[in-house]
Amino acid sequence: MTLSLTINGKTHEVRSDPDTPLIYVLRDELGLKGTKLGCGLEQCGACAVLVNGQAVLSCVSAVEAFDTKEITTIEGISGTEIGRAVQDAFLKMSAAQCGYCTAGLVVATTALLSRTPAPDDDMITQALTPHLCRCGSHPRVLRAVARASNR
Numbered sequence: 001m002t003l004s005l006t007i008n009g010k011t012h013e014v015r016s017d018p019d020t021p022l023i024y025v026l027r028d029e030l031g032l033k034g035t036k037l038g039c040g041l042e043q044c045g046a047c048a049v050l051v052n053g054q055a056v057l058s059c060v061s062a063v064e065a066f067d068t069k070e071i072t073t074i075e076g077i078s079g080t081e082i083g084r085a086v087q088d089a090f091l092k093m094s095a096a097q098c099g100y101c102t103a104g105l106v107v108a109t110t111a112l113l114s115r116t117p118a119p120d121d122d123m124i125t126q127a128l129t130p131h132l133c134r135c136g137s138h139p140r141v142l143r144a145v146a147r148a149s150n151r
């Protein structure tokens, strides 16, 4: 089956099994390795991508569910002003150690600030709670979110 995926503004024809989780198509077929596989069980947030502007986990949902959607991975996140600001804030605040969780956090923060430019603490906590970081970088992540939202 051929699927047509729109990823980072480009259309890709992929011939995957339609039941394949999206992340395997991104990483193994399209070479977009920035999206990370952590738990593979929708429990850690590492695999988040933007789908029509929302942060969506890519490790379980089948690729066919994304056939007509606009997908943005971490490779394309700097294509928007907010995405660029978030990436820059994470860099400036050194909001990563090993970096394994970082793509998911940048995606989640970009989705949050795109719908709510000045979120309160509860909104930030709600948006980022699904994202685990084994390195304990959360305090610096919160500073990066504050910087990106000009707080």
Ligand code: FES
Residues within 6 Å of the ligand: 036, 037, 038, 039, 040, 041, 042, 043, 044, 045, 046, 047, 048, 057, 058, 059, 060
């Ligand atoms: S790898 Fe998808 S949530 Fe953990």
Ligand code: FES
Residues within 6 Å of the ligand: 095, 096, 097, 098, 099, 100, 101, 102, 132, 133, 134, 135, 136, 137
């Ligand atoms: S920076 Fe290592 S898991 Fe978050």
